Amino acid sequence: MAEHGGGGRGDLGDKAREEFFSEAQELIDGLGRDLLAVDAVSKGGRTDPELINDVFRAVHTLKGLAGLFGATLMSGLSHELEDVLDDLRLGRLEMSPAVLDLLFRAVELYAQILAAERGDRPDEPGADVKALLHALGQVSQRREGGGVSPVAQYELDPGLLGVLTEYEEYRLRTNIAQGVSLFRIRVQFRLDTIDSALDELKARARPHGEIITYLPTGEGGDADSIELEILLASHATLAVLEAALGGSYAAIEEVQRRGGRSRPPPAIDEHEGEPFGDMTGAVPAVTGETSSFPQAPQPPESKAGELPLPVVWGREPPTTGTVSTTTSEMPPPFGDFGRVSRGRPTDVDDILKSMPPPVPPAEKQPSYPPGAVGGTGGREMSLRSVSQTVRVDIRKLDHLMNIVGELAIVRTSLAKLSDKVRLRPDARGLANELYRLHRVFERNLAQMQNGILEVRMVPLGQAFDKLARIVRQISREHDKQVNLVVTGAETEIDKLIVEELSDPLMHMIRNAIDHGIEPREERMRVGKPTVGTIALNAFQKGNHVVIEVEDDGAGMNTQVIINSAVRRGLLSREQAMELAPHEILGLVFLPGFTTRGEATDLSGRGVGMDIVKTNISRMGGIIDISSELGIGTKMTITLPITLAVISVLIVETAGRTYAIPLASVEEAIVFDERDVRAVEDREVMNQRGRTLPICRLWKLFGLAPEAAATGKRFVVIAAVGNRKLGFVVDRLVGQQDIVIKALGKSLSHVRGFAGATELGDQRVALVLDVAALVEEVLSGDGERLLEGRSAGALEMRTEGRLGDGRARA
Amino acid sequence: MAALVRRRAEQRALRRAADGQRTEYLAFSLAGEIYAVEIHSIGEILKPPPITEVPRAEPSIIGVVSVRGRLVTVIDLRKRFGVKDAPIGHLTRILLVDKGDEKLGLLVDEVLQVYRLTENEIEPANVLGGDQPAHILGIGRPKEGTGRPDFGSLLVLLDLRPILDG
Numbered sequence: 001m002a003e004h005g006g007g008g009r010g011d012l013g014d015k016a017r018e019e020f021f022s023e024a025q026e027l028i029d030g031l032g033r034d035l036l037a038v039d040a041v042s043k044g045g046r047t048d049p050e051l052i053n054d055v056f057r058a059v060h061t062l063k064g065l066a067g068l069f070g071a072t073l074m075s076g077l078s079h080e081l082e083d084v085l086d087d088l089r090l091g092r093l094e095m096s097p098a099v100l101d102l103l104f105r106a107v108e109l110y111a112q113i114l115a116a117e118r119g120d121r122p123d124e125p126g127a128d129v130k131a132l133l134h135a136l137g138q139v140s141q142r143r144e145g146g147g148v149s150p151v152a153q154y155e156l157d158p159g160l161l162g163v164l165t166e167y168e169e170y171r172l173r174t175n176i177a178q179g180v181s182l183f184r185i186r187v188q189f190r191l192d193t194i195d196s197a198l199d200e201l202k203a204r205a206r207p208h209g210e211i212i213t214y215l216p217t218g219e220g221g222d223a224d225s226i227e228l229e230i231l232l233a234s235h236a237t238l239a240v241l242e243a244a245l246g247g248s249y250a251a252i253e254e255v256q257r258r259g260g261r262s263r264p265p266p267a268i269d270e271h272e273g274e275p276f277g278d279m280t281g282a283v284p285a286v287t288g289e290t291s292s293f294p295q296a297p298q299p300p301e302s303k304a305g306e307l308p309l310p311v312v313w314g315r316e317p318p319t320t321g322t323v324s325t326t327t328s329e330m331p332p333p334f335g336d337f338g339r340v341s342r343g344r345p346t347d348v349d350d351i352l353k354s355m356p357p358p359v360p361p362a363e364k365q366p367s368y369p370p371g372a373v374g375g376t377g378g379r380e381m382s383l384r385s386v387s388q389t390v391r392v393d394i395r396k397l398d399h400l401m402n403i404v405g406e407l408a409i410v411r412t413s414l415a416k417l418s419d420k421v422r423l424r425p426d427a428r429g430l431a432n433e434l435y436r437l438h439r440v441f442e443r444n445l446a447q448m449q450n451g452i453l454e455v456r457m458v459p460l461g462q463a464f465d466k467l468a469r470i471v472r473q474i475s476r477e478h479d480k481q482v483n484l485v486v487t488g489a490e491t492e493i494d495k496l497i498v499e500e501l502s503d504p505l506m507h508m509i510r511n512a513i514d515h516g517i518e519p520r521e522e523r524m525r526v527g528k529p530t531v532g533t534i535a536l537n538a539f540q541k542g543n544h545v546v547i548e549v550e551d552d553g554a555g556m557n558t559q560v561i562i563n564s565a566v567r568r569g570l571l572s573r574e575q576a577m578e579l580a581p582h583e584i585l586g587l588v589f590l591p592g593f594t595t596r597g598e599a600t601d602l603s604g605r606g607v608g609m610d611i612v613k614t615n616i617s618r619m620g621g622i623i624d625i626s627s628e629l630g631i632g633t634k635m636t637i638t639l640p641i642t643l644a645v646i647s648v649l650i651v652e653t654a655g656r657t658y659a660i661p662l663a664s665v666e667e668a669i670v671f672d673e674r675d676v677r678a679v680e681d682r683e684v685m686n687q688r689g690r691t692l693p694i695c696r697l698w699k700l701f702g703l704a705p706e707a708a709a710t711g712k713r714f715v716v717i718a719a720v721g722n723r724k725l726g727f728v729v730d731r732l733v734g735q736q737d738i739v740i741k742a743l744g745k746s747l748s749h750v751r752g753f754a755g756a757t758e759l760g761d762q763r764v765a766l767v768l769d770v771a772a773l774v775e776e777v778l779s780g781d782g783e784r785l786l787e788g789r790s791a792g793a794l795e796m797r798t799e800g801r802l803g804d805g806r807a808r809a
Numbered sequence: 810m811a812a813l814v815r816r817r818a819e820q821r822a823l824r825r826a827a828d829g830q831r832t833e834y835l836a837f838s839l840a841g842e843i844y845a846v847e848i849h850s851i852g853e854i855l856k857p858p859p860i861t862e863v864p865r866a867e868p869s870i871i872g873v874v875s876v877r878g879r880l881v882t883v884i885d886l887r888k889r890f891g892v893k894d895a896p897i898g899h900l901t902r903i904l905l906v907d908k909g910d911e912k913l914g915l916l917v918d919e920v921l922q923v924y925r926l927t928e929n930e931i932e933p934a935n936v937l938g939g940d941q942p943a944h945i946l947g948i949g950r951p952k953e954g955t956g957r958p959d960f961g962s963l964l965v966l967l968d969l970r971p972i973l974d975g
Binding site for chain 1: 863864870875877878880910911
């Protein structure tokens with residue numbers, strides 16, 4: 001790393017370097033998205049020069065940045081990429097899956113280089129870069145030979161052809177290859193208005209075709225005007241063009257082909273080429289305006305910014321904006337496992353036949369991209385965002401949030417003061433004034449809190465884009481055809497959660513491709529489409545965001561899972577017999593669990609499902625699996641929408657104050673000791689005819705019970721997924737919106753607390769991690785672990801200094 | 810005023826030149842001993858706010874406090890050093906230190922004063938015998954008046970890193 005330090009690094013401060021990292025990261029992310037769009041277009045057998053240009057620009061900017069910061073590895077890679085991209089956009093090199101692979105590989109390497117530069121990883125991927133550079137070098141040498149130019153078939157002035165730039169010639173060839181007619185337009189412009197007039201003409205011509213070039217004819221002009229000859233490639237008829245461009249100043253004529261036929265075969269009807277088959281109705285017809293290829297079977301990705309993604313699963317789309325609405329009428333392909341009878345091939349067959357092809361075959365279908373807005377709309381959008389947004393360090397937002405938290409405490413004190421003043425009859429006027437001010441303050445504070453929260457929110461698409469790359473890469477490595485169908489990429493969630501989510505999602509998708517989707521032959525045998533489908537669905541549900549990773553693969557075999565778990569000594573066969581089906585699926589979350597004899601290349605890497613689960617619960621989320629043999633597997637992650645502000649129920653037990661997130665509280669009822677029964681060392685109570693396991697919070701935390709607690713106690717019933725647990729507490733204090741703060745690293749291993757918050761008058765209350773506690777209590781082993789721990793803890797807390805400290809407080 | 814400040818600065822410079830490099834140490838008492846840490850490692854000295862205990866945390870972590878909106882984990886140095894507990898008194902203080910990835914508070918019995926020690930006022934830790942714990946840097950013997958003759962003038966100089974990591 002040191003040798004890449006270069007000259008500039010020392011001079012530019014840390015702040016500048018941070019800027020470099022985030023800017024480079026943005027560019028790399030954008031590059032990945034552009035490449036996915038290129039991939040989608042090239043599956044349709046086309047090349048969009050504008051997209052390639054975007055990629056080129058991104059690489060070029062990266063090169064400049066890297067040079068500035070002395071990141072020689074990055075600038076070297078960029079330099080080589082520029083050459084290849086240049087060849088691609090000039091048509092000297094054909095876009096092929098192999099070339100695309102190299103480009104995608106480059107994106108991965110960029111990310112690695114950046115991580116190394118940043119010091120996140122010790123090693124630079126120098127060797128990998130070298131290998132890639134070599135491969136790129138070979139590619140750029142394997143350029144397409146010249147060949148006989150189809151251009152020669154047209155009666156074009158050799159003089160004109162001679163002055164075409166390389167790029168213009170390439171565009172001309174491409175258009176001819178696509179069977180587009182050529183038109184020659186002669187226009188006279190006044191010299192003083194030529195710029196605007198030319199722009200206007202271009203704007204009018206754009207919906208109908210592509211302007212290849214314009215050159216002065218040298219005729220017909222005088223001192224004040226000039227005549228241009230414009231070469232336009234268009235599928236429109238002469239009449240249409242005349243109508244569009246018409247006016248006295250333009251003369252249009254079609255360029256004839258040598259040897260007779262004036263036009264290539266007629267243009268394909270817009271709808272005939274529709275790649276969505278019976279979904280045609282769901283996809284609005286593409287209007288030609290934004291495309292330079294109005295005639296071709298129009299793949300929808302050129303306007304991906306507006307076009308709906310095909311929604312496959314039969315749920316009501318979460319948002320109306322980007323999702324096709326007709327899809328909710330489609331039968332769920334395999335979403336509702338309950339109605340599907342088990343694994344008989346004929347049933348599978350029927351179901352598969354009855355569902356519309358989730359995604360048209362890969363060759364024709366530009367399956368992507370949700371965020372990979374490759375079209376004009378997308379570019380405009382990204383341009384806007386560059387000029388109107390600022391990058392903010394999330395720590396700064398945390399700082400602001402802390403200040404807002406402080407202000408919330410001031411607000412509480414203010415309310416108390418206001419109440420106090422109101423009690424004094426001599427100060428009524430003052431009291432009213434204070435009360436009004438307090439209300440204004442409260443309102444503004446709430447707005448400010450919301451504002452900051454909003455800033456922290458980012459669309460999930462950020463994480464999904466990366467996953468699309470992974471899917472592409474892994475499915476190629478495994479020679480399995482897989483389509484990723486994304487819905488709800490615009491669902492917003494706390495930035496920190498998005499960051500933390502990438503790894504678990506990536507692992508789940510790897511698993512889905514590796515273990516879930518069957519090999520092609522197997523899929524064919526059972527009558528499934530050879531192309532597997534992985535759906536990534538996100539939607540908001542109250543204060544939570546739900547993310548589903550669903551595949552139409554082989555499903556999970558509960559018997560295999562049990563065997564494997566028993567073999568690994570995770571539980572006994574007798575215990576396994578008692579498990580409900582969903583509990584059996586839950587075994588895959590146990591540490592050390594795997595169904596494979598040996599880890600495969602894919603699943604051997606990275607984290608196991610236990611780590612996925614740990615990571616998700618660390619963010620206060622839960623994960624569930626449902627699976628049906630032969631039909632598919634669905635993993636559902638439910639996450640809080642933000643980590644920052646939550647509504648909590650403040651409770652007291654054993655003289656301590658705790659906060660329980662309301663999102664997981666179902667209700668709170670009065671506790672009656674007489675309702676309690678013991679079942680196998682566990683306490684349960686009767687909740688309206690249902691058995692509710694309960695847990696006394698003081699016991700769970702190893703605190704001394706409050707001797708004076710003779711009054712009514714309460715049970716706070718927490719629900720996590722479909723599991724319920726009642727926490728017995730001494731008092732309910734009330735409901736409050738709090739700013740939750742993470743406990744420091746030295747407390748990170750302490751289970752059961754999601755963080756802490758300030759209640760006012762300097763007091764701090766711990767926020768319970770309900771999901772973890774429910775899991776711990778109901779899974780049983782947690783309690784055993786606790787027995788040992790709580791004895792020591794109790795001792796430490798009952799004597800010693802803390803009692804005195806509290807007394808002073 | 811300005812002249813006064815300048816004169817003091819000159820005196821300090823003169824003294825430093827005479828004595829060689831001086832380092833400032835903050836001395837505090839804990840279970841009858843005097844410890845001292847380099848003053849630059851101390852961010853702040855606080856009167857203990859209400860401390861919220863964290864169930865299941867390791868015993869030497871006494872709890873968390875809020876310092877101007879920031880959560881700080883407080884370590885009881887008595888417990889870290891394995892000496893007997895004592896109640897929090899009116900002299901008890903929390904020393905805020907930065908551990909890099911988080912802020913920690915160290916609970917001490919009483920903050921005494923700042924000592925400015927030269928190299929020749931510091932003895933290596935091995936004067937106390939062979940195996941000294943990693944957190945003892947050495948023994949400070951300030952030659953200047955301590956103002957607290959009853960404590961003698963023997964300071965156990967602490968290296969905070971092993972304490973914070975432990």
